[in-house]
Amino acid sequence: MKLLLLLALLLSPAAARAQALAELQRAYNSAAAKAGPAVVSVKVVKEETETVVEPDYYFGYMVPSEKLYRYHSAGLGSGVIVDKRGYVLTNLHVVEDAVKIRLVTQNAKGVEKEWMASAVAADPALDLALLKIDDDGPFPWLDLSAGAGARVGDLVLAVGYPFGFKQTFTSGIISALNASLPVEGRKYEKLIQTDAAINHGNSGGPLLNLKGEIVGINTAIASPTGVFAGMGFAVPASEIKRVLPDLLAGRPIKRGWLGVSLLHLEPYMAARLGLPSTDSAIVNVVAPGSPADRAGIRRGDLLLTCDGDPIETNEDLFLKTFSRRPGDEIELVLRRKAKKMTVRLKLGERGVDDRKAASAGPRARAAREQGELQWEGVGFVYDDGALVTGLSQKSRLAGYLRRGDRIRAVNGRAVDSPRDLKKAFAGASLAEGVVFDLLRDGEATYLSVQSR
Template sequence: MQDIRKARLLRTLAATAMIGAGSVATSGLVLMPNVAAAETFTNTVDLVKKVMPAVVTIEIKKKADDQEMAQMGLPEGFPYEFFSRRFGMPMPGDQNGQGQGQGQQAQRPEITGLGTGFIIEKNGYIVTNAHVVDGADTVKVTFSDGSTADAKVIGADKATDIALIKVDTKKDLTTVGFGDSDKAEVGEPVVAIGNPFGLGTSVSTGIVSALGRDLQSGPFDNYIQTDAAINKGNSGGPLFDDNGEVIGMNTAILSPTGGSVGIGFSVPSDTIKSVVADLQDDGSVKRGFLGVAIQPVSDDIAAALGLDKPEGVLVADVSDDTPAKKAGLKRGDIVVAVDGKPMKTPRDLTRAIGSDNPGSTVQLSLLRANKPLTVSVKLEERPTDKSAG
């Protein structure tokens, strides 16, 4: 009888997720059992004892933006100062309740945000999500022993949702190391640590559910999907493999309600390592730029171009005065490899070019009129508004 009830519960949860799925969120509360995260591992206790001191809670304070004001019931562009002066009414942020009739500027309310981070260097460097510290006026870090320290944002990369912050410390901090996310396999056990809903540091377990997920949130999407419970406050927290190494950073969930239903997404550690290295250098990330519009090679396109099978990435257009134009790339070329690495999708090409530094030279393996060709291209710096290679 218990087995029958359990089977019915699983079917009900699966149906609920399928009916409401389709929104990506980084927050939300839903009171439903997390069946997917019920699996336990024999080394979880020892693993958590080892890595827990390197996981921190991040609290930020900032002025509410228009979107956040709308969530409070005030429309975008609300004329705070006018209403304050005209009617003498107290406005958000007017702590004295006197209005702003004395020439003081009306203030937006201060809001508090919570997230998670993990220490990667003993001198105080901490990794978290860019959306956790976005717009922060102040950043406070709480360590596992309850002590706190103010932090400053060294840099943030919104394209990959990665940020680097730092605290000043007189003692060596406990750190965690990065694993190789390229070696992660579907089905392997993982442990997520974070601060869900501000309850305090919490641990959840699961497996790698899928690799290379594209959430259409940016050109460099390459998420690890996991069924370990991830909720509001977990953002920026580490995803550990069974060796206690960070293979991802918990970033988003797919949910019909905004709470965990066992579909979470983590930025791979290989992406984090390269971005953090750039942020630590000068606070920004510089990416290579080719200067082409690209699209997949469909069956119809392959047939029209006389290809035996669909492969590579089609160059749909070449922009003027770009590295691609200078190197002689043409519309209709098919990029099959970059420095010997096969390119199967447009996202592969965008990520391959973006991961190289401006000024570096790459070798593009092409098919032009169904004939192989190799072209050397010296990359330039990627403009911030470009989503293609």
């Protein structure tokens, strides 16, 4: 439809262009009229605490004393009614720790009405909260599943109550899909990026297509100034509709977990390890007892595809498994040395099985044996691998290796005994590039170094 409208604007006579513009205008008006009554203003009161050191006087002497003060602060956001019984979706960060929640609705004539509401469920991973209006309705609502098929370039409307003003619509396009955004120490994945203006107070409001269907819930912006700079982000409807039934039913949100982490395979890293391709990711860590471990996946395997889609980074794999449920089956294609393998396995539960795996702790190390080596200004001793015992400041490996690193393989050659210590480093050249498979602070990783 958009292509036809564009062609009409460029190639048709004035009357046809006017008609195309009129149709586009009607689409905007229709979407706004449909969505407006279902979009609400969210006003919250939060209880804050602050510890202040103030002087107290005892027997004529001043002594510092800590005093705890409690006070109320106000917050603003937006939301959208997704069930006729009065259930409202918004962002968790809008209502978190709120002691009072008020919602303001607006009917088709622009008449506002205020309601009290309470938070009934949340999904921190998606920054979502579900509110319930203190009335059974029925309320005007928007179907979440209808607009799940968003595409880059789609025309969209962002709806909300920015800065506490009246209900406001802004327009733009979907700029990108599967965007990532770090927010206050957390990283949100699989977001829709849009250039429709989103400002303070828009959080929790819907992002709509021109049919008035929800394609996402506006959640954040990226800006050097704190005000909109052309980059807004929304949680996609395709992700929300997976968890909404659980939120409505009061069930905990469960997500799938595989139990591996990956590193992207750089070209010279692949060459030094004797691997055939860089269009893949190398398995860096396999959690003990995880679904991946039980399926026989090993550290150093190349992960080529997951359910037929190519995997090149840890993020690629996360995007494939995050929305899946525990017990869902996935198919992985791996390469182990020259052998290609297909593995089918069932996912575990993120947040439960991964904690069990972590509590298992590291496996016991072998006792220290004899074996010492100096290489490129670094001192090694055999201790269940090549343990770094010293490092010259002039070494080309300074800044890469650290004292206490335990190298388990060099360019794919394992260090399994004192005899292997010299063999592993024989022929290794920093000019050509060296790949260390090492343990650092209990974490396994690959370290690639090339220095001429």
